[in-house]
Amino acid sequence: MPSSSSEIKATLRVIKSEVRTLDANVDEKLKNYKTDNKDAIDNIARSYKSNNLVLVLGAGVSKDFGIPSWNVLLQKILNDTFQIETDNSEKGALVLAEIFTKVFPLSPLIAARYLEEYYENKGDKDFNEAVEEALYENFNLSSDSENFNEIAKLCETSEGSHRLDSVITYNYDNILEKAISSLPKKVSFRTIYKSDQIPESNELPIYHVHGFKPANSNKKSKITLSESIYHQQYRDIYSWDNITQINKFRDKTCLFIGISLTDPNLRRLLDVANIQRGKNNRKYHYIIRKRYDIDKIKNKIKTILDQNQELLNEKREANLELDDTTKHIINIMHNFEEKDALSLGTRTIWIDKYDEISDVIKEIRNKSEHESFA
Known part of the structure; x- marks a missing residue:
């Protein structure tokens, strides 16, 4: 639309x-x-x-x-970075991330590049690990x-x-x-x-x-x-x-x-x-x-x-x-x-x-x- x-x-x-x-x-x-x-x-x-x-x-x-689409997957990973960057609760970070993506909508490719570089520089978690966690957060094979x-x-x-x-x-x-x-x-x-x-x-x-x-x-x-x-x-x-x-x-x-x-x-x-x-x-x-x-x-x-x-x-x-x-x-x-x-x-x-x-x-x-x- x-x-x-x-x-x-x-x-x-x-x-x-x-x-x-x-x-x-x-x-x-x-x-x-x-x-x-x-x-x-x-x-x-x-x-x-x-x-x-x-x-x-x-x-x-x-x-x-329960496997998210590409855009939702990126949103989930972005939520994690907001929680770290804003020193906020998980719920607060989720709200901030959702507001941010509505006010400043990002291209999925740009968001993915930012997230890859973010995890590479922060060092607390590998980007692939973050992807895996977000990918299977709500996974239900049954x-x-x-x-x-x-x-x-x-x-x-x-x-x-x-x-x-x-x-x-x-x-x-x-x-x-x-x-x-x-x-x-x-x-x-x-x-x-x-x-x-x-x-x-x-x-x-x-x-x-x-x-x-x-x-x-x-x-x-x-x-x-x-x-x-x-x-x-x-x-x-x-x-x-x-x-x-x-x-x-x-x-x-x-x-x-x-x-x-x-x-x-x-x-x-x-x-x-x-x-x-x-x-x-x-x-x-x-x-x-x-x-x-x-x-x-x-x-x-x-x-x-x-x-x-x-x-x-x-x-x-x-x-x-x-x-x-x-x-x-x-x-x-x-x-x-x-x-x-x-x-x-x-x-x-x-x-x-x-x-x-x-x-x-x-x-x-x-x-x-x-x-x-x-």
Whole structure:
């Protein structure tokens, strides 16, 4: 959502120019997006059946187990520094940190760079230790997640071999490995987080390309969180993690779950893979995304307009009611995100609730087992 008055005015100008087209198309698009999903699911099932599907997982899939997103993780670590710097109680530091990030919002990369340097200079705790503490502060492996259960089932073997080509995960945890180990059928897999780890032909590779830091384990590697590591990734295009991603993005069909496609290195690697695929390539990757909640966006818009009389008057002059404004802004944002994903060679599967991820995966598995593809 735009935050400043100028950004909102610019958005309203876009709405004014597109409103007639949107009036004709928005309801039809909202009605038909599930039909569009069917074609996407058929294509994913076809790739899954032919051992050509790569599962790409982001932080969103671990939320049910108390694992924080990247931004929340940084907020937790920042809380610790506020407690030290202000000599305040834990509760007081938490309030100060939350107020600070609202008044002076930081780029996550800038915040991570500050935190890395802070712990390096303070010496009371290693940055990686601080990350691990914050990462698993509310961790609960016993939480039941239907979405994650279905993700694990995609890793099951069929006729003696796994159907997935591989898994790429940007998560530091080993929740997926634990879930696969709990499956009724034994699945051979190999956790890979450095260059000298090579899977056997019968093993499902699980690539932790941003590092590996499981709870209560000595198996750990350097993690990708701060800006310095991102710059290192930019410089070293031939690192094992970059090469792994490029090869999979170029040669396979990928299904992105729990990912926003905002990571700068991921976008760069998708662009590189697209160039290598060639202009005439018609194969797509797929990303599962939740549609924006109409009521939440409406409340945000109402709050913004209530605080800005000039903007409220502009909206009235444009003959836009609140419901219409909300509908159009959401549709424009969906269009922006769809086009952005397509520019990276990725089609969007829209869902209304996060719980529907498991339904999509069930449908993929069911189609791959009971339908024959040409």
